[in-house]
Amino acid sequence: MPRYLFITGGVVSSLGKGLGAAALAALLQARGYKVRLRKLDPYLNVDPGTMSPTQHGEVFVTDDGAETDLDLGHYERFTGVHARRTDNITTGRIYSDVLARERRGDYLGATIQVIPHVTDAIKAFIQSNHDDEDFVICEIGGTVGDIESLPFLEAIRQLGNELGREQTCFLHVTLIPFIAAAGELKTKPTQHSVKELQSVGIQPDILLCRTEHPLPDEQRGKIALFCNIRPSAVILGMDVGNIYEVPLSYHDQGLDREVIRHFNLPDEKPDLSGWARISDGLANPDSEVTIAIVGKYTSLQDSYKSLGEALVHGGIANNAKVRIEWIDSELFEKEEAAIEALHHVSGILVPGGFGERGSEGKIRAIEFARVHRIPYLGICFGMQMAVLETARNLAGLPGAGSSEFGEPEIPLVGLMTEWTVGNETMQRSSDSDLGGTMRLGAYPCLLKDGTLARELYEAAEISERHRHRYEVNIAYRDSLEAAGMTFSGLSPDGMLPEIVERPDHPWFVGVQFHPELKSKPFDPHPLFTGFVAASMEKSRLV
Ligand code: GLN
Numbered sequence: 186m187p188r189y190l191f192i193t194g195g196v197v198s199s200l201g202k203g204l205g206a207a208a209l210a211a212l213l214q215a216r217g218y219k220v221r222l223r224k225l226d227p228y229l230n231v232d233p234g235t236m237s238p239t240q241h242g243e244v245f246v247t248d249d250g251a252e253t254d255l256d257l258g259h260y261e262r263f264t265g266v267h268a269r270r271t272d273n274i275t276t277g278r279i280y281s282d283v284l285a286r287e288r289r290g291d292y293l294g295a296t297i298q299v300i301p302h303v304t305d306a307i308k309a310f311i312q313s314n315h316d317d318e319d320f321v322i323c324e325i326g327g328t329v330g331d332i333e334s335l336p337f338l339e340a341i342r343q344l345g346n347e348l349g350r351e352q353t354c355f356l357h358v359t360l361i362p363f364i365a366a367a368g369e370l371k372t373k374p375t376q377h378s379v380k381e382l383q384s385v386g387i388q389p390d391i392l393l394c395r396t397e398h399p400l401p402d403e404q405r406g407k408i409a410l411f412c413n414i415r416p417s418a419v420i421l422g423m424d425v426g427n428i429y430e431v432p433l434s435y436h437d438q439g440l441d442r443e444v445i446r447h448f449n450l451p452d453e454k455p456d457l458s459g460w461a462r463i464s465d466g467l468a469n470p471d472s473e474v475t476i477a478i479v480g481k482y483t484s485l486q487d488s489y490k491s492l493g494e495a496l497v498h499g500g501i502a503n504n505a506k507v508r509i510e511w512i513d514s515e516l517f518e519k520e521e522a523a524i525e526a527l528h529h530v531s532g533i534l535v536p537g538g539f540g541e542r543g544s545e546g547k548i549r550a551i552e553f554a555r556v557h558r559i560p561y562l563g564i565c566f567g568m569q570m571a572v573l574e575t576a577r578n579l580a581g582l583p584g585a586g587s588s589e590f591g592e593p594e595i596p597l598v599g600l601m602t603e604w605t606v607g608n609e610t611m612q613r614s615s616d617s618d619l620g621g622t623m624r625l626g627a628y629p630c631l632l633k634d635g636t637l638a639r640e641l642y643e644a645a646e647i648s649e650r651h652r653h654r655y656e657v658n659i660a661y662r663d664s665l666e667a668a669g670m671t672f673s674g675l676s677p678d679g680m681l682p683e684i685v686e687r688p689d690h691p692w693f694v695g696v697q698f699h700p701e702l703k704s705k706p707f708d709p710h711p712l713f714t715g716f717v718a719a720s721m722e723k724s725r726l727v
Pocket of ligand 1: 536539540564565566567589653655
């Protein structure tokens with residue numbers, strides 16, 4: 186049976202609990218342990234798939250097709266362990282399962298209650314689908330004190346009792362604010378937050394205190410005293426230059442040692458050379474390159490979390506710092522001259538997106554990239570818009586559009602009504618539910634010899650993660666190829682275009698999947714490595 190580490194958060198949200206969990210998992214891995222990370226989200230949506238990215242941030246998609254919280258992206262990037270559908274749960278999912286069982290009559294006449302039925306379902310989730318891990322790290326979303334997270338806290342409290350301290354550890358992440366007027370760091374919010382946790386029966390074993398300034402020993406002692414934990418278990422989580430420094434920084438502060446001590450395991454030196462290499466590379470790049478992300482959800486960069494990280498990884502592979510310019514595509518629709526700003530960037534990326542708003546601006550940016558020979562990477566929606574650009578401007582199909590926006594004269598991008606998963610045929614219609622019904626998760630794709638995609642991947646067959654409802658219509662392939670576009674990647678049945686490129690352009694690639702979801706600092710994705718390299722080349726030419 187694994188050891189369980191439960192991570193809660195207090196004082197305020199956005200403390201980087203997810204990153205902390207991911208960094209701790211990486212540190213335990215560096216000590217030779219096998220880890221799995223899980224996220225328990227207290228909101229009522231069944232999954233984040235239907236939420237706006239500007240509210241909730243990116244929806245991270247797993248290989249097995251689950252739409253999950255963006256923290257699972259951090260988990261994968263830091264540990265390389267691929268997350269599964271069973272690694273993220275929400276209150277909505279728990280309740281819908283409990284209620285389905287109640288309707289089936291599974292509870293044999295019992296009155297269904299939060300305790301024990303909902304808490305039992307949470308405990309069952311935490312303890313199922315393991316693979317001989319040494320540690321299962323469960324992050325509880327939200328902030329202690331929220332009404333909605335109470336059933337989760339109650340469930341982990343019960344597990345702490347049932348399994349005992351030698352198998353469970355509670356780690357609480359808090360904030361130590363700096364009050365500029367007084368010139369002081371304040372520990373009171375942390376004390377109150379721990380009290381709140383104690384009031385639901387949980388005594389934290391370790392505190393991870395986020396702070397911008399080093400904490401004097403005296404203050405650390407005060408926190409330990411008032412929060413009823415040993416001083417060495419008050420770990421400082423200092424702000425660092427980039428997120429890949431977090432494992433090294435938390436290790437220096439003793440986080441993993443404290444966990445090891447808690448479980449009475451031998452304190453052997455972890456191998457952190459890989460993290461040191463990544464951090465050094467990021468701190469000392471040889472060059473810098475500017476890439477524009479032309480999208481719709483640019484007001485919240487968390488909407489494109491994995492994308493930003495994948496570009497950082499592409500930078501690591503090329504010893505370059507990637508500077509991202511976030512541009513709202515609607516700007517190019519409102520101001521004719523605004524597009525000229527793209528002359529200053531060395532690469533243009535149109536990411537995934539939904540809905541008509543801003544789509545014409547994206548098409549304009551793509552035309553600009555094509556005409557001015559600026560490297561272009563189009564992801565999902567960004568591929569669909571690239572195909573529309575070629576169709577309208579080069580293939581003599583001015584009426585080409587996407588059925589996502591209504592009924593275009595030429596439905597070049599259309600609703601997918603049928604596709605296969607293994608031996609199963611998936612069917613959809615325009616009145617299907619919105620939640621969980623897209624083409625989701627990993628699908629194979631065959632690459633055509635002699636293409637840029639084939640060269641970058643160095644493989645003839647690849648697997649990438651998808652999240653889309655619409656698809657470029659293969660029936661227009663001949664017209665598009667006559668207009669200079671190559672279909673370099675197709676689904677194995679040849680029906681679904683997965684990758685398009687333009688051989689007449691220095692670097693122009695559109696992909697129907699989301700390569701950013703699989704990129705890792707230790708294993709940068711070939712498309713991002715290639716795109717950053719091409720953008721660096723462009724910046725040298727200017
Ligand atoms: N809205 C498009 C579709 O559903 C693209 C989705 C995406 O970019 N993830 O096909």
